[in-house]
Amino acid sequence: MANIIKGNHDGENGRNESYTIPGRGTVPRPNLVREVESGQHLDFSTYRIHGQKYVRANPDSSKDNNVNGG
Numbered sequence: 001m002a003n004i005i006k007g008n009h010d011g012e013n014g015r016n017e018s019y020t021i022p023g024r025g026t027v028p029r030p031n032l033v034r035e036v037e038s039g040q041h042l043d044f045s046t047y048r049i050h051g052q053k054y055v056r057a058n059p060d061s062s063k064d065n066n067v068n069g070g
Contacts, residue, residue, distance in 0.1 A: 002041050005032070005055060016054055029054065 007016035008026065018026050027035075033053045036044045046053045 003043065005041065005044060005057070007055075015052075019055060 002021045002024070004022050006020045008018045008020060009016060011017035011029075016029060018028050019032050020026055029052075032041075032055050033046050035041060036046050036055050041055075043058050044055050045058055046055055048054075
């Protein structure tokens with residue numbers, strides 16, 4: 001289970017086509033979406049934009065731990 005997931009902004013218009021998990025490395029977006037939806041990363045959820053699913057941190061009071069923050 002990851003506590004930190006960072007978006008790589010490596011897709012069109014800065015979309016995240018992959019994410020980085022410290023100690024694990026780069027994970028393609030579809031793989032991470034499956035992991036989050038299967039409950040492997042409890043502090044994260046998925047959302048859909050323009051038919052594509054992406055990963056985001058569950059809301060809390062800290063901007064630094066958001067996928068695209070800090």
